[in-house]
Amino acid sequence: MSVVTTTSKESSSEDPRRTSVVVTGWGIHVPNVDLADLVPETDYGPACPPDRAYELLGRKGLLYKEPATRLALCAVHRALGREPGARRPEGPPDAGTAVVVSSNFGNIATVHKVAGILREATVRDVSSLDAPNASSNVIASTIAIWYRFGGPNLMVCSGATSGLDALVLACTLVRANRAERVLVIGVEPDDEVATRLYQQNQARLGSGGALRAGAACVILERLTQVTAELPVLGRSYRMAGIDDITGLPRSALVFGPAAIAPAGARIIDLASRIGDLFGALGVLQLAVSVAMRELVPDPPSDGVLICGNRVEGWRSLEVTQSGLPMQTATPTMLNSSCRTS
Amino acid sequence: MAVLITGSAIRTCLGDGEGTFSALLQGNTGIRPLSYFEPAKLNVRFGYQIVEAAEEQWFKASRWLACCVREALSQAGLDPESKRVKAIVGTGLRELRAVERWGLENVKLPVELLHFASVFHEVSPKIEVITLSNACSAGGHALALAQDLVELGEADAVIAAGTDAMTESMLAMIGRFAESPTECIRPFDAQRTGTLLGEGAAALVVTQESSSARPLARVLATGLSCDAYHETAPDLDGIRRAMRDAISRANRDAAQVDLVLAHGTGTALNEPTEAQLIRETLCVNGPGPWITAVKGAVGHTSGASALVSLDVAVHCLNTGTVPPVVGLRDLLPEGHDLRFVRGEPIQADLHLAAINAFGFGGVNSVSLVEAVA
Numbered sequence: 001m002s003v004v005t006t007t008s009k010e011s012s013s014e015d016p017r018r019t020s021v022v023v024t025g026w027g028i029h030v031p032n033v034d035l036a037d038l039v040p041e042t043d044y045g046p047a048c049p050p051d052r053a054y055e056l057l058g059r060k061g062l063l064y065k066e067p068a069t070r071l072a073l074c075a076v077h078r079a080l081g082r083e084p085g086a087r088r089p090e091g092p093p094d095a096g097t098a099v100v101v102s103s104n105f106g107n108i109a110t111v112h113k114v115a116g117i118l119r120e121a122t123v124r125d126v127s128s129l130d131a132p133n134a135s136s137n138v139i140a141s142t143i144a145i146w147y148r149f150g151g152p153n154l155m156v157c158s159g160a161t162s163g164l165d166a167l168v169l170a171c172t173l174v175r176a177n178r179a180e181r182v183l184v185i186g187v188e189p190d191d192e193v194a195t196r197l198y199q200q201n202q203a204r205l206g207s208g209g210a211l212r213a214g215a216a217c218v219i220l221e222r223l224t225q226v227t228a229e230l231p232v233l234g235r236s237y238r239m240a241g242i243d244d245i246t247g248l249p250r251s252a253l254v255f256g257p258a259a260i261a262p263a264g265a266r267i268i269d270l271a272s273r274i275g276d277l278f279g280a281l282g283v284l285q286l287a288v289s290v291a292m293r294e295l296v297p298d299p300p301s302d303g304v305l306i307c308g309n310r311v312e313g314w315r316s317l318e319v320t321q322s323g324l325p326m327q328t329a330t331p332t333m334l335n336s337s338c339r340t341s
Numbered sequence: 342m343a344v345l346i347t348g349s350a351i352r353t354c355l356g357d358g359e360g361t362f363s364a365l366l367q368g369n370t371g372i373r374p375l376s377y378f379e380p381a382k383l384n385v386r387f388g389y390q391i392v393e394a395a396e397e398q399w400f401k402a403s404r405w406l407a408c409c410v411r412e413a414l415s416q417a418g419l420d421p422e423s424k425r426v427k428a429i430v431g432t433g434l435r436e437l438r439a440v441e442r443w444g445l446e447n448v449k450l451p452v453e454l455l456h457f458a459s460v461f462h463e464v465s466p467k468i469e470v471i472t473l474s475n476a477c478s479a480g481g482h483a484l485a486l487a488q489d490l491v492e493l494g495e496a497d498a499v500i501a502a503g504t505d506a507m508t509e510s511m512l513a514m515i516g517r518f519a520e521s522p523t524e525c526i527r528p529f530d531a532q533r534t535g536t537l538l539g540e541g542a543a544a545l546v547v548t549q550e551s552s553s554a555r556p557l558a559r560v561l562a563t564g565l566s567c568d569a570y571h572e573t574a575p576d577l578d579g580i581r582r583a584m585r586d587a588i589s590r591a592n593r594d595a596a597q598v599d600l601v602l603a604h605g606t607g608t609a610l611n612e613p614t615e616a617q618l619i620r621e622t623l624c625v626n627g628p629g630p631w632i633t634a635v636k637g638a639v640g641h642t643s644g645a646s647a648l649v650s651l652d653v654a655v656h657c658l659n660t661g662t663v664p665p666v667v668g669l670r671d672l673l674p675e676g677h678d679l680r681f682v683r684g685e686p687i688q689a690d691l692h693l694a695a696i697n698a699f700g701f702g703g704v705n706s707v708s709l710v711e712a713v714a
Contacts, residue, residue: 017493093569095582104455108440114510115441122382123516131514132572132701136435136474141702144569150582153567153704154482157435158456158472165471169486176489178565193444201452238469312453 016175020223022230022322026287027078029071030214033274039291044078050189050213058085061146064129067213068106069139072187075215076143079183093150098179100154101140102166102186104279105194105211107133112193139187151179156279160205161238161307161315162186163282167218168236168317174222186283187215190275198278205309208257212275216284223322231290231303234318242314248304253292255285256306256316266300282307282317289319343591344488345556345713347498348417348546350409351652353639354389354539357412361639361649362656365664366686370638372525372537378509384516387524388507389539389640400436400454405542406504407460414464417546418554419498421465428470428500429486430457431479433643433700435472438508457504468500474644477604478698479503480543481647481706485563487547497548503645504542512538526641527668528605528634529612529676536606539640543648558655561693561709562590568703575614575699577621583705584622584695591709593693596626598709600657600694602650605634605666606641613675615697620679623695631689633657633682637668647698647706654694658712663687 028039031047048055050067056074065073077084110133117125132138137155144153152173156166163186170182188194190213198211223230239245245260254260254267261267270284271277277284285305293299301321308314351357354371355364364371371389377397380386391405398404410428419426435455443450453459456472475482480503487499516522519535527533547560564586568579588595601623604615623630635653636642642649657663665682672681696708 092578093567095566099567104452108437111437111440111508111510112444114513115444118379118382118509118513119445123384123513126513126517128517131517134508134510134514135433135476135701136437137433137476137700137702137704138572141476141567141572141704144567144703145571148569150567150569150579152482152485152565153475153702155474156471157432157474158458158470159453162456162471169471172486172489172493172495175493178485178489197440197443197450197452200449205452240466311451312458 019175020322021171021174021220021233022223023218023286023290024221024230025079025219026290027075027217028284028287028291029075029078030274038288040295042078044084056084066107066110066133067189067191068103068187069142071213071215072101072139072143072185073146075185075217076147076183079217079219088146089148093148095150096180097149098151098173098182099140099143099149100156100166100170100182100184101143102156102162102279102283103139103188104157104159104162105188106139107136108197109191109193110134143185159312160278160309161312162279164236164305164307164315164317167233167282167286170220171233174220180222182220183217184220184283185215185217186280188278188280189213205311207276207309208272209275212277214277214280216280216287218283218286230322232320232322234320236315236317239314242310245306245314245316249302251300252302252304253289253300254304254306255289260306286319342492343550343559343561344491344547345550346545346558346560346655347548347554347556348413349557349652349655350412351541351543351649352391352405352408353541353642353649354391355639358652362653365635365638365653365667366662368665368667370525370667378512383512384519384522385512386522388537391540399439401506402432402436402504402542403457403460406457406502406544409542409544410460410464410500410502413500413544413546419546421468424497426468426498427490427496428461428468428502429483430470430472431475431483431503431644432472433476433479433505434508434511435474438506441509475704476700476702477641477643478647478700478704478706479644481563481698481708482565484560484648484708485565485706488560488563491547491549499547500544501547501648502544503648505643505645506540507538525668526607526637528607528637528666529673529681530669531671531673533607533612536608536641539642541639541642541645541649543645543652545648556713558658559711559713561593561711562587563706563708564590566705570703572702575611576703577614577617579703580618580699580705581622583707584618587707587709593709595623597693598623598630598695600654600663600691601630601632602654602694602696603632603634604697604699605636607636612673616676616679628680631663631680631682631687633663634666637666647696650696651708651710654696654710658691658694661688661691663689
């Protein structure tokens with residue numbers, strides 16, 4: 001991971017609409033997959049499964065934390081470059097750092113379990129330690145408590161595009177001067193309940209592959225000085241149908257379903273390759289696109305991330321390099337069904 | 342900067358916006374014996390439910406939200422086909438009640454109905470929708486981002502919304518921690534016994550200052566913070582940061598706030614902490630603002646609660662009348678120096694209202710809303 005130090009305060013005279021939001025760090029924690037050709041090896045080694053999250057996080061405080069919460073914490077731990085088992089930070093919370101999490105299936109298993117217990121028994125048989133997990137924002141608030149982040153704390157649950165939705169909202173938090181730094185995390189579990197719910201919907205959504213558990217984290221900051229070529233988050237579009245995704249620039253590296261690849265373009269279809277990370281996919285796409293730059297000689301300077309399905313629609317997000325304009329605009333994406341963000 | 346509210350609609354157990362405000366002025370409450378669930382199993386006997394049918398309906402949070410969205414758009418005179426319209430929906434429990442029933446009833450559950458995009462796409466497929474699951478302050482977070490999107494020029498208008506229907510798993514958590522079942526919410530009462538769930542939805546349309554529609558009120562700012570302290574215990578430092586963020590973004594003096602719609606959940610911990618917040622941050626000169634709270638009448642509507650309170654605040658600003666805190670009999674000792682509205686509504690010249698919402702996980706929002714002259 002490449003964490004670049006930037007100066008903290010931005011002059012308020014600048015038009016916030018033009019504020020560049022850059023990626024200054026990443027962490028990828030997807031157990032049981034091989035991404036060695038895309039992601040440089042780190043000192044952390046392979047991603048541990050959620051039941052061995054203590055290897056990275058230490059043993060304290062993990063009791064009754066759901067798999068999604070554990071995976072998310074692991075991805076954050078990597079993005080922050082913290083030592084395995086490092087003590088959790090103490091002192092007052094960092095009010096300048098916001099947390100935005102995307103997940104749809106995080107607490108589905110707990111909700112299902114509690115309803116199942118109540119069919120046969122009473123609340124006395126429900127563990128009080130499950131209480132926090134009844135609320136869907138438990139992942140985002142746990143990250144804030146664990147690492148002491150006191151800025152705005154958002155939990156995005158908007159389906160297959162929610163990873164990219166989370167990145168777009170994170171940019172809004174920076175531009176609206178609500179945070180100097182935002183950690184964006186995408187995470188989904190693949191427990192039995194989530195998998196069953198996903199499989200029931202898979203054909204209708206048109207999704208390939210199985211639901212895959214994993215987490216990714218990116219650190220976003222306002223670009224205050226160009227110290228290096230940093231990935232900049234660009235325009236984002238919402239589209240109803242996959243046919244609306246046209247005019248992708250040949251020079252760009254596209255992350256998305258292979259079916260949309262224009263002739264000659266390089267496309268990386270992570271969902272087909274490792275399984276569907278659903279609400280985590282958009283954040284993983286960004287993390288991989290940034291990580292690849294450390295591995296691939298002469299990487300393409302432009303990228304386009306695309307997530308969605310045929311029921312929920314699609315979202316794209318452009319990634320460029322600081323100081324460089326997008327080499328080829330994507331004008332044909334500006335049709336009537338597209339909206340800028 | 343600020344944005345105008347050009348439409349606002351709510352659904353609670355007391356009805357729509359007019360119905361709810363009128364019931365509050367009369368001191369009425371919508372509490373009723375719990376329907377659809379088994380009180381003995383849950384150790385919860387009462388709730389502020391919206392009961393429309395003998396059988397429990399599916400996707401109630403979506404249906405109430407759909408009613409509010411259509412009403413708010415119509416009031417605002419906004420055509421989503423001709424304007425760039427986005428929507429941010431705040432919810433505590435999404436449609437997790439459907440997940441509970443899916444697990445037990447052997448039915449198919451369309452996964453896209455766990456969030457609320459389809460509610461808006463029935464009105465117009467062009468509306469861009471994001472669902473935030475931000476617990477009991479989700480509606481306040483939705484409003485904060487709605488204002489940001491309008492001010493940053495990323496939309497002509499944004500629908501900030503909130504909605505929640507109760508889940509059995511959340512009822513279980515209330516019952517799990519209650520020594521004996523709570524009979525009603527008593528905000529800021531010395532004898533308060535805890536919170537109960539409500540149900541409801543809210544949608545409001547915010548747009549640029551230059552809009553020609555006749556506005557209901559002006560949203561000056563919403564401050565956000567996260568305690569980063571504890572999942573369920575409130576933290577004075579965290580909520581103070583949200584209040585100060587709101588006042589600083591609004592470019593107003595704390596002393597100008599003349600009405601507070603308190604979070605007021607009727608719990609042991611929230612009430613003294615919130616009373617201290619109001620005392621410290623808003624009672625800087627003179628007697629401090631009038632304070633009221635609605636959860637004793639409409640329950641804890643979770644993701645909708647901030648925007649339900651905001652709709653009530655707008656009614657207060659526009660009528661110069663503040664309803665009493667329904668359920669409050671004996672004021673808690675920590676609140677004796679504060680101006681709670683008790684027993685009867687009061688008449689006052691009101692300009693600036695603060696709406697507090699503090700959620701599970703320590704996620705806080707404070708919105709400041711000003712009367713439009």
